[in-house]
Amino acid sequence: MISIPLYLDQEHACSYLEQQRSQFAYIHPDIPLNTALYSQLIAQGFRRSGSHVYQPYCTACTSCVAVRLSINEFKASRQQRRTLKNNADIQVNIKPAVFEQAHFDLYLLYQQSRHTDSNMANASEADYIGFLGSEWCNTLFVEFSCAGELLGVAIVDLLDNALSAVYTFFDPKFSRRSLGVYAVLWQIEHAKSLGLDWLYLGYWVEKCQKMSYKTNYQPLQGLIDKEWREYHADTFFL
Numbered sequence: 001m002i003s004i005p006l007y008l009d010q011e012h013a014c015s016y017l018e019q020q021r022s023q024f025a026y027i028h029p030d031i032p033l034n035t036a037l038y039s040q041l042i043a044q045g046f047r048r049s050g051s052h053v054y055q056p057y058c059t060a061c062t063s064c065v066a067v068r069l070s071i072n073e074f075k076a077s078r079q080q081r082r083t084l085k086n087n088a089d090i091q092v093n094i095k096p097a098v099f100e101q102a103h104f105d106l107y108l109l110y111q112q113s114r115h116t117d118s119n120m121a122n123a124s125e126a127d128y129i130g131f132l133g134s135e136w137c138n139t140l141f142v143e144f145s146c147a148g149e150l151l152g153v154a155i156v157d158l159l160d161n162a163l164s165a166v167y168t169f170f171d172p173k174f175s176r177r178s179l180g181v182y183a184v185l186w187q188i189e190h191a192k193s194l195g196l197d198w199l200y201l202g203y204w205v206e207k208c209q210k211m212s213y214k215t216n217y218q219p220l221q222g223l224i225d226k227e228w229r230e231y232h233a234d235t236f237f238l
Helices: 035-042 078-086 101-114 125-132 172-177 179-193 209-216
Strands: 006-008 024-027 047-049 052-056 065-070 091-096 139-146 149-158 162-170 198-204 220-224 227-230
Touching: 035 149, 035 162, 047 162, 047 198, 078 179, 101 125, 101 149, 101 162, 101 172, 125 162, 139 179, 149 172, 149 179, 162 172, 162 179, 172 179, 179 198, 198 209, 198 220
Parallel strands: 162 198
Antiparallel strands: 006 024, 024 052, 047 052, 065 198, 065 220, 091 139, 139 149, 149 162, 220 227
């Protein structure tokens, strides 16, 4: 890795843990980013939001753990196999990362159902594509449909040796389908079909329910002290 300058944002309320403050270190905007460089950065614990690449830089907390799944070693649980079976009627369509009104409408519906207290519930078209798309990354918008109806969309980055799960949103009326789980399982199978090694799942936060689900996918690795370690339920990556 080359030496890359970073800059820190201001401390702000943590979106994962109540009564915590958080801070991020960003790749300096003068650094030209591309898929090859990001493939190295994500292996060092960075993530992207839109075209910006960051990692947590909290002085008093280390709860955010970058996690990834080994594609060739993954074994679906009984519940995950059931989810695949229940969604066997889904058609998948992979599209480029460009704005589509149907995607945006579904995104707002999802946010207004699941995240009513978030600014994303009132996102503009520019906010939406600026959050999920990127000026330099090879990003896919993956549609999940049934009988001509759009059920959900998964945003996925295609990297040199991995896929990165960016975000998934779906129609709340199909919650029983467990489309969030299905989207991860589809990404695992797609990565396998491409001969890739990893699926990056973002940050695992043990005490945050919306982030803790990631340990349901095994064998999971976490980046601890700059070293990738396998997760164990009784030892938490130690």
